[in-house]
Amino acid sequence: MSAWLVRQEGTTKTYALPTEGAVMTALRDGNFVPADEVKGPGDPDWRPFDSHPTFAEAALDLEPEPDEAEDDTHLDMNPLIDVCLVLLIFFILTITYATLERALSVPEDTADDKAAQKVEMKDIKDRVFLVIVKMDGEKAVIKIGPQGALKDVPHDKEKIFKEIETIMTTTGRREMVLDIDRDVPWGVETDVLDAAKGNKIHDIINNQRPRRGG
Numbered sequence: 001m002s003a004w005l006v007r008q009e010g011t012t013k014t015y016a017l018p019t020e021g022a023v024m025t026a027l028r029d030g031n032f033v034p035a036d037e038v039k040g041p042g043d044p045d046w047r048p049f050d051s052h053p054t055f056a057e058a059a060l061d062l063e064p065e066p067d068e069a070e071d072d073t074h075l076d077m078n079p080l081i082d083v084c085l086v087l088l089i090f091f092i093l094t095i096t097y098a099t100l101e102r103a104l105s106v107p108e109d110t111a112d113d114k115a116a117q118k119v120e121m122k123d124i125k126d127r128v129f130l131v132i133v134k135m136d137g138e139k140a141v142i143k144i145g146p147q148g149a150l151k152d153v154p155h156d157k158e159k160i161f162k163e164i165e166t167i168m169t170t171t172g173r174r175e176m177v178l179d180i181d182r183d184v185p186w187g188v189e190t191d192v193l194d195a196a197k198g199n200k201i202h203d204i205i206n207n208q209r210p211r212r213g214g
Contacts (some may be wrong), residue, residue, distance in 0.1 A: 130144070174207070178196075
């Protein structure tokens with residue numbers, strides 16, 4: 001017998017191939033798998049391709065690569081990244097809010113404030129200038145200047161800043177009395193305080209009038 005005999009693993013059906021090369025071609029083409037058995041002209045018994053000396057190397061090349069074992073040391077960083085992004089957004093929003101809330105806080109009158117000694121205008125009129133803000137209907141009216149020489153200034157942050165700067169330059173006064181109605185919108189009061197702060201005025205006497213009808 002000169003033919004090579006091949007049978008699939010677990011079966012008795014035999015295929016006869018004329019040469020060793022034909023068997024090799026059939027194996028590489030996928031007609032047989034390394035676990036199938038082969039018996040050559042000089043072989044006494046059937047042997048799997050992967051243990052036959054003629055075909056073992058070729059069968060080994062056809063064996064699928066083993067799956068890589070899962071690395072137990074792998075750390076999933078996705079949850080940590082999500083937490084960091086949430087914290088980053090939180091801090092950005094907090095800093096943004098703190099930046100916008102730059103106006104001076106004007107607390108409500110307390111019992112101690114009401115009992116404090118009242119400052120008379122006649123005692124400080126020579127070292128301060130006035131900023132009077134009140135409502136005329138829906139419009140805020142702003143007057144700035146020394147007592148007796150008040151000047152109307154439109155509600156424009158830049159113009160308020162310039163007028164305070166001019167008064168400081170011409171009179172040398174660096175203290176301000178802010179006389180403001182409670183009905184005045186907070187945005188108007190903020191613009192006045194920002195203009196004063198921009199001119200480095202830190203001594204501000206706040207004489208806030210009671211709300212109309214209060």
